[in-house]
Amino acid sequence: MLHIPSRTPKVFFLILAIFLSISWLVLLIINPVIIAPDSYGYMETAKHLSDPSSSRPILFPLLILITNTLHLKLSIVCYFIQMASLVCFFWFCGPRKNLLSLANLGILIVFLLMPATWSYFGICLTESIIFAVEIWIVIFLSLLFFPARQNSLVSMVLYSLAIALLAITLKPWIMIYVVGCSVLFTVITLFIKAFRAVRKPALVLFIVTIGAFAFSYRYNIDHSSSSANIVYLLANSDRVDDLKARLHEAKDTTTEEARFISLVIDDIQVLQTKYNADPLTAPMEDQKVLKVNDKAYADTINKAFKIAYFQRSKDVINLMNLSVSRYINDTQLGLTCLDICYGPAFKILRKNGVYFALAFFGLTLIVWVIGKRRKGTPLFKRPVSIAGKQLLIFVVILLFTSFFFALFLSISGGIELRRTVLPAVLFQLAAISYLIINRHKLMAAKEDNKPNNA
Numbered sequence: 001m002l003h004i005p006s007r008t009p010k011v012f013f014l015i016l017a018i019f020l021s022i023s024w025l026v027l028l029i030i031n032p033v034i035i036a037p038d039s040y041g042y043m044e045t046a047k048h049l050s051d052p053s054s055s056r057p058i059l060f061p062l063l064i065l066i067t068n069t070l071h072l073k074l075s076i077v078c079y080f081i082q083m084a085s086l087v088c089f090f091w092f093c094g095p096r097k098n099l100l101s102l103a104n105l106g107i108l109i110v111f112l113l114m115p116a117t118w119s120y121f122g123i124c125l126t127e128s129i130i131f132a133v134e135i136w137i138v139i140f141l142s143l144l145f146f147p148a149r150q151n152s153l154v155s156m157v158l159y160s161l162a163i164a165l166l167a168i169t170l171k172p173w174i175m176i177y178v179v180g181c182s183v184l185f186t187v188i189t190l191f192i193k194a195f196r197a198v199r200k201p202a203l204v205l206f207i208v209t210i211g212a213f214a215f216s217y218r219y220n221i222d223h224s225s226s227s228a229n230i231v232y233l234l235a236n237s238d239r240v241d242d243l244k245a246r247l248h249e250a251k252d253t254t255t256e257e258a259r260f261i262s263l264v265i266d267d268i269q270v271l272q273t274k275y276n277a278d279p280l281t282a283p284m285e286d287q288k289v290l291k292v293n294d295k296a297y298a299d300t301i302n303k304a305f306k307i308a309y310f311q312r313s314k315d316v317i318n319l320m321n322l323s324v325s326r327y328i329n330d331t332q333l334g335l336t337c338l339d340i341c342y343g344p345a346f347k348i349l350r351k352n353g354v355y356f357a358l359a360f361f362g363l364t365l366i367v368w369v370i371g372k373r374r375k376g377t378p379l380f381k382r383p384v385s386i387a388g389k390q391l392l393i394f395v396v397i398l399l400f401t402s403f404f405f406a407l408f409l410s411i412s413g414g415i416e417l418r419r420t421v422l423p424a425v426l427f428q429l430a431a432i433s434y435l436i437i438n439r440h441k442l443m444a445a446k447e448d449n450k451p452n453n454a
Helices: 008-030 037-047 059-069 074-093 102-112 115-122 130-145 153-169 174-191 193-215 217-222 226-235 239-249 256-274 295-309 313-330 353-374 386-410 414-437
Strands: none
Touching: 008 074, 008 102, 008 115, 037 059, 059 074, 074 102, 074 115, 074 130, 074 414, 102 115, 102 353, 102 414, 130 153, 130 174, 130 193, 130 386, 130 414, 153 174, 153 193, 174 193, 174 386, 174 414, 193 217, 193 386, 226 256, 226 295, 239 256, 239 295, 256 295, 295 313, 313 386, 313 414, 386 414
16 A cells, blocks of 8 residues: 655645745736725825825825835735735744644645735735734734733733724724624623633723724724715615605605605616716716715715615614625625635636635545544544633634624625625634634543543
């Protein structure tokens, strides 16, 4: 029988990871940065970074300003930021003595096969560094709940503040995900015994993130495109027919609400027929109440949203159904979010990168199972350890929150649904990766199963 050396899989994984890394680097070097419509806004903000009236979060424009000042190529800088963040993820969140483990190399290869994680580096959008920002949020969460040494109260506060700042300064609504995680962590420590050991960091994270969310609420509103997202949703769903039926059934069509509904219907129809349901391309003079480019109409747009989706209980249910439908059907549980190519991309990975990544992950899992069985050892020969239970709870909370975060983003995506839901999907990948690189913690040591003779 042919004997395959144990180092052969690691060497193959390492060569494949190096090949893909260099290939992306070469591709980004020979391709110029692409300017998209949204890019001009970030570039303008970078030129006037000290202007308090800017409606862009500060982190990405600051990066643009630094690269322009130092005459660096943005796509290359973002690429190295992303790669360095992944390496730090492996270093801080896994066994540090085995940085080039099969698990780490496999995770790196899977990410390198996904076009949407890398093709944004050729375009001036926040997605250029969004995965790096999310990775550092998970790193700080890991350092907060699973420190190498016991954290002091000051370090807990600093980690929590770092998480909150990262959530706000790139895309403010990421704070919703962070707050959701902090709430669940705190609740779980009250009811599950295995997680009570981390009650203190959970409480610190909860207090800091809730405080940061309240303190930065006005900043979040001013630095997000909530009005545009609302009108996107109204123009890309079936609300027109429902609003028409509601207007037809109204007993008094002369009331203020009836007149307002009529104006909303007119605006939506104009957007659908003339501007491909895109409110940002519609001139303000063509809109009566849904003027997304005028901050004075923010309350008016919110009023239209409440009437369309929150006036009746069945409207809320319809909104929830729409969210689930978009996440499952339009993004295929988020898989299409990982296949978009806005910048340079390999032809072989276009529309196939995710399937290559899934196939690679599946084959690796099969090889691992076969190897276990050939050695005659069961897949799970020992019960789950205390650390393993804490690990599972931690990952489940990250996944659970990211799933509802994805549903939330699915109703604010409009015609850019896949790009909008991408951050939630990347959080899901980070959570699964964290579980894979820490899988050794799941099984209790043999000493833990011995009877206590004391």
